[in-house]
Amino acid sequence: MSAIAVHRVEQATPWRAFRAVLYRDLYVTWRELPAFLAQVILQPLFLLFVFGKVLGSLGYTQNNYADLLFPGLLALTAVITAMQTLAFPLVAEFGWTREIEDRLLAPMPTSFVAGEKVLFALLRSLAATLIMIPVGILILGSIPWRWSGFPLFVAGLVLGALVGAGFGLLLGTLVQPQRINLLFSLVFTPLLFTGCSQYPWPSLDQLRWFQVVTACNPMTYVSELLRGALVPTVPHIQPWICIVVLVFAVSVLITVGVRGFYRRAID
Amino acid sequence: MPAVEVDDLVKRYPKSPVNAVDGVSFGVEAGEVFGLLGPNGAGKTTTVGMLTTRVRPTGGTARIGGVDVVKDPVAARRQLAVVPQRSNLDRSISIRDNLVFHAAYHGVPAREREERADELLEQFGLLDRARDKPDFFSGGQSQRVMIARALTHAPQVLFLDEPTTGLDPAARLFVWDRLRELRDSEVTLILTTHDMDEAALLADRVGVMDRGKLLALDTPDALISSLEGEGTLELTADRAADGAVVDALSALAGVERVETVQVAAENGVPEPAESQPLRVRLYLTGDAALSVAPAAAVLAEHGLVLQDVKLGTPTLEDVFIHLTGRTLR
Numbered sequence: 001m002s003a004i005a006v007h008r009v010e011q012a013t014p015w016r017a018f019r020a021v022l023y024r025d026l027y028v029t030w031r032e033l034p035a036f037l038a039q040v041i042l043q044p045l046f047l048l049f050v051f052g053k054v055l056g057s058l059g060y061t062q063n064n065y066a067d068l069l070f071p072g073l074l075a076l077t078a079v080i081t082a083m084q085t086l087a088f089p090l091v092a093e094f095g096w097t098r099e100i101e102d103r104l105l106a107p108m109p110t111s112f113v114a115g116e117k118v119l120f121a122l123l124r125s126l127a128a129t130l131i132m133i134p135v136g137i138l139i140l141g142s143i144p145w146r147w148s149g150f151p152l153f154v155a156g157l158v159l160g161a162l163v164g165a166g167f168g169l170l171l172g173t174l175v176q177p178q179r180i181n182l183l184f185s186l187v188f189t190p191l192l193f194t195g196c197s198q199y200p201w202p203s204l205d206q207l208r209w210f211q212v213v214t215a216c217n218p219m220t221y222v223s224e225l226l227r228g229a230l231v232p233t234v235p236h237i238q239p240w241i242c243i244v245v246l247v248f249a250v251s252v253l254i255t256v257g258v259r260g261f262y263r264r265a266i267d
Numbered sequence: 268m269p270a271v272e273v274d275d276l277v278k279r280y281p282k283s284p285v286n287a288v289d290g291v292s293f294g295v296e297a298g299e300v301f302g303l304l305g306p307n308g309a310g311k312t313t314t315v316g317m318l319t320t321r322v323r324p325t326g327g328t329a330r331i332g333g334v335d336v337v338k339d340p341v342a343a344r345r346q347l348a349v350v351p352q353r354s355n356l357d358r359s360i361s362i363r364d365n366l367v368f369h370a371a372y373h374g375v376p377a378r379e380r381e382e383r384a385d386e387l388l389e390q391f392g393l394l395d396r397a398r399d400k401p402d403f404f405s406g407g408q409s410q411r412v413m414i415a416r417a418l419t420h421a422p423q424v425l426f427l428d429e430p431t432t433g434l435d436p437a438a439r440l441f442v443w444d445r446l447r448e449l450r451d452s453e454v455t456l457i458l459t460t461h462d463m464d465e466a467a468l469l470a471d472r473v474g475v476m477d478r479g480k481l482l483a484l485d486t487p488d489a490l491i492s493s494l495e496g497e498g499t500l501e502l503t504a505d506r507a508a509d510g511a512v513v514d515a516l517s518a519l520a521g522v523e524r525v526e527t528v529q530v531a532a533e534n535g536v537p538e539p540a541e542s543q544p545l546r547v548r549l550y551l552t553g554d555a556a557l558s559v560a561p562a563a564a565v566l567a568e569h570g571l572v573l574q575d576v577k578l579g580t581p582t583l584e585d586v587f588i589h590l591t592g593r594t595l596r
Contacts, residue, residue: 105319267321
């Protein structure tokens, strides 16, 4: 056995382990940057192009439709990106690659491993939504923007990412690997279309039952919060209501998700 | 202070009527190689799971380097490393990065972890594949990477769960060689295995497990000599014989049991016993050498000529059979 220097065990602190795991995730994202960009940009790009540009050019939508669609698509990107960042790798890591074991055995509490996943999902989600701004300018020519709405805008993006991360944590620890396809059809699609990203919630007055359904989707409040921030002239749910609902939803989802994470991490 | 102390450890999984681990106690000294031997389902992996903080015990205590694994799992994880049965390598990064990041998780300073990764890759014969991702690695290569990875943070206790199960013979020998090198280092090794050769070859002491219980615990030699006086005698005659010979051999003093050995043909299918020259194994209560002459005499009485004699000593497998009445596999 060759001489192997023994490092001091006290150097192995939980925060050091947390930072190293986060660095690993960022490192892999950086190495797979084209794949990451394709994953986060393509879907909102097409939605923006078809609903914002094509339908508008053909006269099927009003001129200001793109303005109310853009904040909705930011919300969609924020929630979905965070959810995808967490859910799919988690199902695989607990299910068949077992990659997560090496992190679970790192010298940090199990909650740190879950917390790192949430933080990483938040970072990726923020990156994805910020990329949407130049993409929106490119496709639509201009995007609705108000500096006075900036604090609400940031709150919307962060809360949206955390809601997505909470969903991702919950689904990632709940879904069996062989059912991963069901995630798409049973969860992603309904979440995508009932989250008020393509229509303002108050305008659903005409369709009462659907208004009730959408009110149950936390993403609705992200869309409405971002509309309140960027296009306050469009009727929207009061921002404070959105924030209260979202803080509540985030707390519930993260609590239940972390509990599920513990259940999978420790027998 | 013992490296590992296990006291009355119990694990019952929800909805299971029996304990997967049922009151196991043992201690392992620093630098020792400790083997847990038993068939699949004996509770070895669950025991290791509890010691490595991944399975929560239902009862009892387990300490790694004096640290209670339930009360302070973080401190326990600092001191241990695990090589699991199946690969859990990080598939998104190269094997060198697997080592480097593992060391980073454990707080090894940047320059040190790079040096240590290269050193271990070389030692495990992986330097030429350092930049490859683990996707296309064979079982033996993955196993080597995982052992190297486990060593990057210089653990005090290294757990290996069935380290050579499913490996081809060459890969198995390579892993055994590396583990034997580790015996000379200060690291404490705890390995589980259902392979008695592996246990006998590598372990200073062996705990025999079955159905969640630790049935015996001693050095391989002491375990085997606990079957004192027991030996085996294998006889081959020049031609086939009927059951009367077997009966006569069974009646000899000191013979516990006689088993007709079937010789596998080249295609692996045993030929019918009647068409084969007689080959029997005698399980004896006394010294095998003393039974050679009486057994030869019995064969001669039946007109058979003794052609081959093999004296055998018991193995850990026999210990297991003695303790449980079943074979390991």
